[in-house]
Amino acid sequence: MFQLTGEGLIELNVNGETRKALVRPADTLLFALRERLGLTGAKPGCENGDCGACTVLVDGWPIKSCLMLAVEAVGREIQTVEGLNGAPIQKAFVDKFAFQCGYCTSGFIMNCQGLINIHPDASDEVMQEWLQSNICRCTSYQEITEAIKSVLITENT
Amino acid sequence: MTSIAIGKDIIRKEAWDKVTGRALYNADYASPGLMHGVLVTSTCAHGLIKSMDYSEAQQMPGVKAILTGDYHPMLTGPVIEDRPPLARDKVRYYGEPVALVIANSKAEAAAAASKIKIQYENLPTVDKPSAAMSKEAPLVHEHIDQYRHVIPEVYPQANSNIVHQVKIRKGDMNKGWQASEVTVEGEFFLPQADHIAMETRNTRAEILPSGDIIVHSSSQAPFGVRKLISQHFGVDLGKVVVNVPLVGGGYGGKAPIQMEFLAVMASQAVGGRPVLIANTREQDISASPSKLSLEAKVKLGASRDGILQAGEYTFIVGTGAYADSGPRMTGSMASNCTGPYKLDNVWCDAYCVYTNHTYATAYRGFGHTSFTFAVERAMDKLAAALNLDPVELRRKNLIKAGDTSPSQVILTPSRLGDVAQCLDKVEKLINWSEGSRVEIDNNRIRAKGVACLWKTSDSPTDAIAAAIVAFNSDGSINLNVGAVEIGPATKTTLAQILAEKMKMDVNRVHVEMEVNTRVSPHHWKTVASMSTYMVGRAVEEAAKDAINQIISLAAIAMKCSPEDLALGQEQVYLKDDPNIYIDLAHIAHGYKYPGGNTIGSQVIGRGTYVMPHLSSLDRENGKGKPGPYWTPGAQAVEVELNLADYTYKILRAATVLDAGKVINPKSAKGVVMGGMSMGLGLGSRESFIYDQEQELQNTSLRSYKVLRIGEQPEYLVDWVETPNANAPFGARGIGEHGIVAIHAALVNALSRAAQVELDQVPVIPELIWQKREEEKA
Amino acid sequence: MIPLNFEYYRPETLADTVDIFDKLDAEGKQPMYYGGGTEIISMGRMSNLTTGALIDLKEIADCKxxxxxxxxxxxxxSVTLTQIHETNLFPLxxxxxxxxxxxxIQNKITLGGNLCGTIIYKETVLPLLLSDSQVFIAGPGGQxxxxxxxxxKERMQLGKGEFVAQIKVDKKYVSxxxxxxxxxxxxxxxxPLVSICTMAVSGGIRAAFSGVCGFPFRSIAMEEELNDRSRSMEQRIDKAIDLTPGPILADLEGSMEYRKFIIKGLLNSIINQLEE
Structure with missing residues (x-):
């Protein structure tokens, strides 16, 4: 039985590497990534699961890292925006001007990447369902829609 | 001549940093020995602090200090100094900071903060702007007349909640009403709302043994922070250093100074060590300043032919518990109160009043979103009364060059732009002529609404900007300005202006993304859609200065007169024979003769700018020049309303602005669409909700709703380009304007669809249902 | 960021889970079961949580x-809402x-967590109530x-140390x-302002509601009124709405009167669809 009864070292598999992190059982994955592993791409926007700025992939699925304890992630594969290497969705965000201040961008991109991995041919409806988990305050979402649609396989392409 | 960088969709300089998670915002930086401050905020909207027990909190592990209002008593504010950073003796709004716990870790600070017990004696509250005006109203501030005025032109009334009043008196109202065959009146309410920048406000501060105060903050106003920290902590201006990296959205909300005072106090309390204070989302909404509320009355008179004859406007502006920039916004609203319409007889009384709500500050549009709603709803009422098409009524009355603004500025094409063209274009974009109300079937109605807008800077009369253009030895440029990159690609736009002036590749212009007040040249604030204009002018001046230096040196090197030379593509060449040239790289750091002698040195261009001829509003008649020029525009929205449950979809939203000159079309369109998105949010779902005790109910993003993907309409954006003679390449500011009238257009459409008068926002389906029920009864 | 400190355990069998609960309880740690955790983390951040230990149920084989x-x-x-949606074995x-x-968040919320949380909506219970599901519960007293x-009844009535391990639904209801x-x-x-799940079974329409009262419910009395085809549609619905098992909510989502208006409209359109 895995257990952590006080502040202690855990091993996290992040972006293909095994990293050790000193956490309390009550620390969130977001905290461990940012404060212990220096992976600040995931952002705190509400720490309540409402905004999606902290989204990372866990075993391939988008997860709001503010709503996951770091200990829960032990034994799972975590991917953060720092683990993407020139993914098409990153270029699409650049080309479509799909961000302004950029603070929500990491979270949006990771959610998009999850969708691209799991449902590369997602319909507009499914795409919206997924991306409604994130808030962008600068853009109108029209640009983000264009970016993700340029990467998804649609019937027209 | 074809342009090199202007009018091009240049990808922002920091784009790849932002999509890889490598772009750093203030709270992303690690700092050795960092401590954490956590705020305790008021659970009472108006009350006396009877007792505060922090004995248990003090004993908690990791706790280093607990500060209350007595720690470093001071009153702050940009217009009138009425606000203590930590409440003293009494609290004036739910969420007001009352104590600050500093500990080794954030968890420890938060644990201790939750153990602080405060007892309040509740006082009666002021719940809305009009209630604040009543003679019997409880006083939010007992000694309003004793506060220090930062600017002379603010007129608080003793023993009242009125902190400022602005009057516009133009023309002859009697004459205006006599000429009015048709009059309409309306009362409107726009509640408070929040900026919801995705990055919550946060500041890190430390005090070095040398006495230097180093502040790192997510701020739109690093130079403002420096000035006020210097003033309130009694330190030389130059000893305060304010650093601002990329900012995760501002929309006006990061222009005021709040966290910075607290962080410096916190550092002071722990021997100068670095302390970070970062708002939770709940604090960012309830404790930090928000958007003002407005109760407005508008009375318009027109002759039978639809020509406006008189306009009377009463604005009661709720600035919340503290004034902050409320009085300035009140002036801004009054001086533009008519909207972009010609009116010779104007009477406006605008009051800025305290309430027991979260205090207000600048919000995209600086008050214009609020009064424009009232004016544009009134215009639709007038159109109905005159039986005129709403577009037609507006077209008849649009303001033109030669007319005067409410504050009696004489308008020229350069100052005003061409609002008529904007309206014509938006009318076509939204396809107005196909009908503004169409019944699709038994339940579904499609309807359109239109609204016009204008906005100027409403800035201080001495706002300045500067730029430094320093050449690298390879001929490329480092551009250093004091404007903050808060999102709209300001730094990239400035690089485009510089590249165009230097006639070189924009990729060879390197822009410093961060602002450091000890290194960066001054800029007033990154607000008011003014950075491209003000800093752009400074960049132009700096370019001119640099070109002079380059040409002079090249003339020596090339043994000719400077007049014979021209600069382009990083070469200085003979005008009559471009094949004879010298590379910029060979003069950027001085020219080296064969043999080694060198003349000249690094080319550094400097440029500065101040907006000319601005003046304050006259106390009695409001006469004055509030900004250097206006950006006008027209907006339209199409909705589909379902009469079965009054839900609706926003189908299309259109904006046409007179941008003077569009420097980066894709960026500009994005910024305007972003403004529209915020405005549609304000029109359809966003507002603060207070309970009977004036406790704010929706302090999280679970209960404070903003638009999400899929809820947006199709956006249509187009431009008119009437150059502003003073601006870089003629460009007018556009950063805010997308928001200004879009909710008015939305609600005009919804009122038309539902056939009820909707005179408040946000319009949720229940409001339409309620109005329809009232209509039936 | 959760200021509170607690211990974390992740057992893999039902028996170990109950044992560790007993042990932690005896130590006075007020243990709590932990599913997706989205609610517990939010409450922890707001300091609305008192527990000395969390027992994560997500690695128990029976719960997966x-x-x-x-x-x-x-x-x-421990099955997540997303797993339920992606496999779509029970479409409602x-x-x-x-x-x-x-x-x-649906990638994180578990069925058990939604059923047993403190939130007043718990919309996953609605289809389970309609389909007469069985609940497999484990606890110190056995299974x-x-x-x-x-x-x-308004919420899951569990004894101390008990937790929901599985839900069982008869195949006939799934389709x-x-x-x-x-x-x-x-x-x-x-x-939700109002969330309604309805199902047409041989005996008529079944209906369960969330967001109507302060708890989710299925009401046989309301179903009887809704199924009384001797009356007009309006009467059926009006009678049913009079029988809600508690006062109709008035809160930030909407007033009581508006909720009634919406419920009426929705029931009208739902019954028309199901009785077609």
């Missing part, structure tokens, strides 16, 4: 089951779950399987015609 066993669909309590349940919170309609509607104040991603 999602399959047909004979004529029953068995859904482990997948639809109800797909409108809880948002898609990313029991009980009808959900007897154990869910019944159904309608699910969630209406909100304005936004898609938000709490």
């Amino acid at each position: 089951v999602l399959e047909y066993q004979q004529e029953q669909l068995v859904i482990g309590s 349940l997948s639809q109800a779950g797909a409108r809880i919170a948002d898609h990313t 029991r399987t009980v009808p959900i309609n007897s154990v869910f 019944c015609p159904y309608v699910h509607v969630k209406q909100t104040k304005q936004d898609k991603i938000t709490y």
Whole structure:
């Protein structure tokens, strides 16, 4: 039985590497990534699961890292925006001007990447369902829609 | 001549940093020995602090200090100094900071903060702007007349909640009403709302043994922070250093100074060590300043032919518990109160009043979103009364060059732009002529609404900007300005202006993304859609200065007169024979003769700018020049309303602005669409909700709703380009304007669809249902 | 960021889970079971949580089951809303779950967590109430399987140390015609103004509600009125609405009167669809 009864070292598999992190059982994955592993791409926007700025992939699925304890992630594969290497969705965000201040961008991109991995041919409806988990305050979402649609396989392409 | 960088969709300089998670915002930086401050905020909207027990909190592990209002008593504010950073003796709004716990870790600070017990004696509250005006109203501030005025032109009334009043008196109202065959009146309410920048406000501060105060903050106003920290902590201006990296959205909300005072106090309390204070989302909404509320009355008179004859406007502006920039916004609203319409007889009384709500500050549009709603709803009422098409009524009355603004500025094409063209274009974009109300079937109605807008800077009369253009030895440029990159690609736009002036590749212009007040040249604030204009002018001046230096040196090197030379593509060449040239790289750091002698040195261009001829509003008649020029525009929205449950979809939203000159079309369109998105949010779902005790109910993003993907309409954006003679390449500011009238257009459409008068926002389906029920009864 | 400190345990068998609960309880640690954890983390951040230990149920083999066993669909309590939606073995349940919170959070919320949390909506219970599901409960007193309609009264009635391990649904209900509607104040991603699950079975229409009262419910009395075809549609609905098991909510999502207006409209359109 895995257990952590006080502040202690855990091993996290992040972006293909095994990293050790000193956490309390009550620390969130977001905290461990940012404060212990220096992976600040995931952002705190509400720490309540409402905004999606902290989204990372866990075993391939988008997860709001503010709503996951770091200990829960032990034994799972975590991917953060720092683990993407020139993914098409990153270029699409650049080309479509799909961000302004950029603070929500990491979270949006990771959610998009999850969708691209799991449902590369997602319909507009499914795409919206997924991306409604994130808030962008600068853009109108029209640009983000264009970016993700340029990467998804649609019937027209 | 074809342009090199202007009018091009240049990808922002920091784009790849932002999509890889490598772009750093203030709270992303690690700092050795960092401590954490956590705020305790008021659970009472108006009350006396009877007792505060922090004995248990003090004993908690990791706790280093607990500060209350007595720690470093001071009153702050940009217009009138009425606000203590930590409440003293009494609290004036739910969420007001009352104590600050500093500990080794954030968890420890938060644990201790939750153990602080405060007892309040509740006082009666002021719940809305009009209630604040009543003679019997409880006083939010007992000694309003004793506060220090930062600017002379603010007129608080003793023993009242009125902190400022602005009057516009133009023309002859009697004459205006006599000429009015048709009059309409309306009362409107726009509640408070929040900026919801995705990055919550946060500041890190430390005090070095040398006495230097180093502040790192997510701020739109690093130079403002420096000035006020210097003033309130009694330190030389130059000893305060304010650093601002990329900012995760501002929309006006990061222009005021709040966290910075607290962080410096916190550092002071722990021997100068670095302390970070970062708002939770709940604090960012309830404790930090928000958007003002407005109760407005508008009375318009027109002759039978639809020509406006008189306009009377009463604005009661709720600035919340503290004034902050409320009085300035009140002036801004009054001086533009008519909207972009010609009116010779104007009477406006605008009051800025305290309430027991979260205090207000600048919000995209600086008050214009609020009064424009009232004016544009009134215009639709007038159109109905005159039986005129709403577009037609507006077209008849649009303001033109030669007319005067409410504050009696004489308008020229350069100052005003061409609002008529904007309206014509938006009318076509939204396809107005196909009908503004169409019944699709038994339940579904499609309807359109239109609204016009204008906005100027409403800035201080001495706002300045500067730029430094320093050449690298390879001929490329480092551009250093004091404007903050808060999102709209300001730094990239400035690089485009510089590249165009230097006639070189924009990729060879390197822009410093961060602002450091000890290194960066001054800029007033990154607000008011003014950075491209003000800093752009400074960049132009700096370019001119640099070109002079380059040409002079090249003339020596090339043994000719400077007049014979021209600069382009990083070469200085003979005008009559471009094949004879010298590379910029060979003069950027001085020219080296064969043999080694060198003349000249690094080319550094400097440029500065101040907006000319601005003046304050006259106390009695409001006469004055509030900004250097206006950006006008027209907006339209199409909705589909379902009469079965009054839900609706926003189908299309259109904006046409007179941008003077569009420097980066894709960026500009994005910024305007972003403004529209915020405005549609304000029109359809966003507002603060207070309970009977004036406790704010929706302090999280679970209960404070903003638009999400899929809820947006199709956006249509187009431009008119009437150059502003003073601006870089003629460009007018556009950063805010997308928001200004879009909710008015939305609600005009919804009122038309539902056939009820909707005179408040946000319009949720229940409001339409309620109005329809009232209509039936 | 959760200021509170607690211990974390992740057992892998039902027996170990109960044992560790007993042990932690005896030590005075007020242990709590932990599913997706989205609610517990939010409460912890707001310092609205008192526990010395969390017992994570997500690695218990029995709680991870999602399959047909004979004529029953068995859904482990640790199965996420997304797994329910993606496999779509019980379409009404997948639809109800797909409108809880948002898609990313559905990757985290578990069925057991939604059923047993403190939130007043718990929309996953609605399809389970309609389909007369069975609840497999484990606890210090042993294991029991009980009808959900007897154990869910406003909330799951569990004894100390008990937790939901599985839900079992008879196959015959999974394919019944159904309608699910969630209406909100304005936004898609938000709490319901009203959420209604309905199912057409041989005896008529079954209906369960969330967001109507301060708890989710299925009311036989209301179903009887709704199924009384001797009356006009308006009368059927009006009679049913008079029988809600508690006062109709008035809160930030909407007033009582507006809720009534919306419920009437929704029931009208749902019954028309199901009786077609």
